[in-house]
Amino acid sequence: MIDAGAGATRLFLVECYLHAANPREVAVAVEAVRAAGERSASALALRCCLAIPGDDSYFCVFAADGAEVLATAFDLAGVAFERIVEAAAVPWDRPTALPAFESVRPG
Numbered sequence: 001m002i003d004a005g006a007g008a009t010r011l012f013l014v015e016c017y018l019h020a021a022n023p024r025e026v027a028v029a030v031e032a033v034r035a036a037g038e039r040s041a042s043a044l045a046l047r048c049c050l051a052i053p054g055d056d057s058y059f060c061v062f063a064a065d066g067a068e069v070l071a072t073a074f075d076l077a078g079v080a081f082e083r084i085v086e087a088a089a090v091p092w093d094r095p096t097a098l099p100a101f102e103s104v105r106p107g
Contacts (some may be wrong), residue, residue: 036076
């Protein structure tokens with residue numbers, strides 16, 4: 001996790017493309033987004049990032065107040081993204097207790 005994101009209430013998947021999706025280059029891009037997010041008044045926290053080198057892509061899951069918060073952070077960082085979509089956490093360890101929609105799973 002990059003930030004505590006205590007005020008962030010929703011999860012978003014950010015789809016990005018980067019030639020060869022080298023994990024080091026992806027980490028630099030995500031760090032730039034994190035730094036841009038710190039300059040913003042809105043909460044922003046990275047939950048997970050997966051690089052897919054064979055597909056020239058990487059996917060990040062952020063907790064944020066809204067998609068526009070993430071779009072602004074990516075734009076300020078100069079990091080291109082394809083799309084930002086709202087996501088939901090799936091409690092894989094309790095499939096029968098799955099609520100209709102869970103945006104951010106505590107703890």
